[in-house]
Amino acid sequence: MDFEKLLVWQRSKQLAVELFRAFAGCRDYGFKDQITRSAVSIPSNIAEGMERRGHREKVWFLSVAKGSCAELRTQLMIAGEIGYLPTELANDWIHESREISKMLGGLINKISN
Template sequence: MDFEKLDVWQRSKSLAVQIYRGFQDCRDYGFRDQLGRSALSIPSNIAEGMERGSGKEKCHYLRIAKGSCAELRTQLMIGSEIGYVPDSLAAAWIQETRELSRMLSGLINRISG
């Protein structure tokens, strides 16, 4: 399965780009770095997992990507509460992380089933 054709990879890559662009001027470097690393981890782990040989290995990396979705969602919630992310943008990005997480669960179930 070519990871670049997976909708979950394409959408997570797009979200990572949006996060990087959205925070490029953020002066809180620690927050920006952590948010960027979480966002980048999602498509990166999907790609790495899908290039692995066994279904067990694939699922391992997909679960890491799913965990990064939760991490990113948490950081976006905090960013919204402290005023770093406009509420409407945070809501859209948070919703996208929820959808990506569901998509990853489906892919994990399909591979492990």
């Protein structure tokens, strides 16, 4: 299955693009680096996993992507609370990261069975 056709990959890639744009002017380079790295990790690990041959390898990379969703969600909560992002935008992206995580869970279950 081509990873580019997966809705979970498309949505996670779009979220990463939006985050990169939002933090382009952020002067807190440590925070900017951390949040953008966790965001880009999600679609990257989906892509890498789906290109692997074995089911166990696919599941492992998808699990890493799911973990990156939790990492990103934590950073979005912090960004909203400290004023790096408007609260409404942070909440929208937190919701999106939860949806992506659920989608990854379903994909993991499908591949595992």
